[in-house]
Amino acid sequence: MTNSDRVHTYPFEGQVSGLDIHPKFTELRETEPLARVKLPYGGEGWLVTRHEDVKTANSDPRFSRASIGEDTPRTTPLARRGDAILSLDPPEHTRLRRLVSKAFTARRIGQMQSWLEEVVAGLLDDMARKGPPCDLTKDLAEPFTITVICRLLGVPYEDREKFQHWSAVIMSTTAYTREEAVEADASIRGYLAQLVAARRTEPHDDLLGVLVAARDEDDRLSEDELITFGVTLLVAGHETSAHQLGNMVYALLTHPDQLALLRERPELLPRAVEELLRYVPLGNGIGNARVATEDVELSGGTVRAGEGVLAAAVNANRDPRVFADPDRLDITREKNPHLAFGHGAHFCLGAQLARMELQVAIGSLLERFPDVRLAVPAEDVVWKSGGLFRGPQQLPIAW
Amino acid sequence: MTDTTRWRLEADHHSCAGTGICAGIAPDHFQVVDGRTVLSAAETHPDETLRDAVESCPMEALRILDADSGEVLAPS
Ligand code: HEM
Numbered sequence: 001m002t003n004s005d006r007v008h009t010y011p012f013e014g015q016v017s018g019l020d021i022h023p024k025f026t027e028l029r030e031t032e033p034l035a036r037v038k039l040p041y042g043g044e045g046w047l048v049t050r051h052e053d054v055k056t057a058n059s060d061p062r063f064s065r066a067s068i069g070e071d072t073p074r075t076t077p078l079a080r081r082g083d084a085i086l087s088l089d090p091p092e093h094t095r096l097r098r099l100v101s102k103a104f105t106a107r108r109i110g111q112m113q114s115w116l117e118e119v120v121a122g123l124l125d126d127m128a129r130k131g132p133p134c135d136l137t138k139d140l141a142e143p144f145t146i147t148v149i150c151r152l153l154g155v156p157y158e159d160r161e162k163f164q165h166w167s168a169v170i171m172s173t174t175a176y177t178r179e180e181a182v183e184a185d186a187s188i189r190g191y192l193a194q195l196v197a198a199r200r201t202e203p204h205d206d207l208l209g210v211l212v213a214a215r216d217e218d219d220r221l222s223e224d225e226l227i228t229f230g231v232t233l234l235v236a237g238h239e240t241s242a243h244q245l246g247n248m249v250y251a252l253l254t255h256p257d258q259l260a261l262l263r264e265r266p267e268l269l270p271r272a273v274e275e276l277l278r279y280v281p282l283g284n285g286i287g288n289a290r291v292a293t294e295d296v297e298l299s300g301g302t303v304r305a306g307e308g309v310l311a312a313a314v315n316a317n318r319d320p321r322v323f324a325d326p327d328r329l330d331i332t333r334e335k336n337p338h339l340a341f342g343h344g345a346h347f348c349l350g351a352q353l354a355r356m357e358l359q360v361a362i363g364s365l366l367e368r369f370p371d372v373r374l375a376v377p378a379e380d381v382v383w384k385s386g387g388l389f390r391g392p393q394q395l396p397i398a399w
Numbered sequence: 400m401t402d403t404t405r406w407r408l409e410a411d412h413h414s415c416a417g418t419g420i421c422a423g424i425a426p427d428h429f430q431v432v433d434g435r436t437v438l439s440a441a442e443t444h445p446d447e448t449l450r451d452a453v454e455s456c457p458m459e460a461l462r463i464l465d466a467d468s469g470e471v472l473a474p475s
């Protein structure tokens with residue numbers, strides 16, 4: 001049984017700034033591991049905050065994504081489409097994921113390393129030419145991650161302003177209205193439909209081409225699923241790693257001891273990126289609900305069949321039951337079972353790509369500009385607001 | 400595939416990154432314990448769900464072999 005009749009309203013009262021985690025999350029993790037929350041849309045649900053419970057909510061087959069509807073609690077005006085990979089359960093989910101999963105194996109991504117290094121080197125050249133200060137967000141993080149996903153998918157880089165805008169609107173919580181979100185969703189779908197049509201007149205050697213062939217030759221997905229998958233890859237492929245790169249560089253530049261250690265021992269880079277993934281909260285909070293298909297026992301009590309559960313990965317990654325000294329950024333941390341990429345069937349499809357992007361970008365930046373530092377006081381960095389993801393609006397750096 | 404075929408399953412624990420994808424797709428065959436996948440049984444009947452799980456491993460840490468001939472059936 002649950003230990004409380006209280007209902008917490010989410011978003012919690014009071015703003016957090018930068019990369020801080022709202023203290024309420026920590027409080028709930030320690031005192032109310034299964035907490036009743038009321039969300040802006042779709043009503044009430046349970047919030048879990050402990051590593052063990054977040055992992056269960058993410059991966060236990062008794063928690064379904066497919067049962068989510070308009071009445072499932074959420075933070076955004078629009079509910080996620082039912083035909084998106086993130087909204088499906090196995091085996092439907094597996095059918096879609098397998099269409100592209102081979103392109104994202106560690107081995108295939110490993111083959112892209114030198115190309116990623118070239119792209120970053122070119123952007124660092126431009127920055128060196130311009131001279132300090134530069135904006136890490138606009139001069140490196142966005143052009144880099146957008147170039148990569150555009151090439152993989154087969155989306156023209158010149159269209160980036162259009163789809164960046166649509167995707168920011170879709171992934172917003174309060175920054176835009178529901179009407180604006182509906183419109184942006186229609187626009188980005190129309191845009192993807194055009195790219196799909198182009199692949200029907202002429203085959204293309206890219207992921208969209210792979211999806212079109214899977215539809216037209218083998219009927220392995222519907223037309224709507226095809227468009228949705230394209231949108232998902234485009235949105236996921238640049239929003240996440242671009243924001244995370246800005247956040248991570250900010251975190252390093254404001255932890256001079258860790259920055260110095262990484263400069264001294266560049267071989268720590270892969271471990272440093274894992275630690276940054278653990279430490280840096282990408283989301284503003286709690287993610288998407290999963291619905292229990294039967295009663296499930298969690299550490300704070302029982303979730304009944306039909307109830308929605310929200311999982312705060314941000315907070316699970318700071319759970320002292322799993323991580324020693326969890327609020328400390330420690331790039332030498334060895335055992336690091338963080339949940340930044342989720343867990344289970346929906347484990348981030350792009351994880352290997354994201355890891356490589358982050359390693360290449362951070363590694364090259366430190367090598368090229370060993371004295372890189374913030375060009376403004378840390379407290380003057382302006383953060384995005386009203387969206388699902390955190391990230392510096394601009395990150396002025398000098399060297 | 401005839402009914403008499405049996406599959407042998409292998410997991411490379413050094414490559415496994417503990418993502419839980421295999422266990423999410425085929426919970427009857429895999430369980431992630433302490434960050435590593437654990438097989439429920441080393442040999443099974445052919446099962447397409449199992450093949451899906453093996454094909455979905457991003458680390459290519461899983462393999463299906465024909466139990467008799469030793470031929471690798473997945474990943475492709
Ligand atoms: C077309 C594609 C997508 C749409 C329309 C979409 C939409 C949404 C919506 C509506 C939410 C809020 C739901 C809620 O808070 O209950 C959300 C949350 C989230 N989405 Fe997306 N999403 C898309 C793709 C993705 C992908 C592929 C990823 C993974 C990389 C992703 C990562 C997230 C995360 C991490 C959150 C939670 C943020 C938080 O911590 O609060 N999204 N998305």
Ligand code: HEM
Pocket residue numbers: 058085086087097232233236237238240241244282288339340341342343345346347348349350351353354
């Ligand atoms: C640092 C960067 C990234 C982070 C932190 C991240 C995080 C996540 C998380 C937490 C999930 C699981 C969401 C859930 O269980 O509901 C997810 C799923 C996903 N991610 Fe990522 N992601 C990143 C980069 C990328 C990139 C670069 C791509 C490019 C293709 C990508 C594509 C996806 C897709 C398609 C899914 C859905 C997988 C599924 O439902 O089976 N992500 N990501």
Ligand code: SF4
Pocket residue numbers: 410414415416417418419420421422431435436455456457458459460461
């Ligand atoms: S899918 Fe692969 S990497 Fe992930 S837990 Fe299973 S075997 Fe390990």
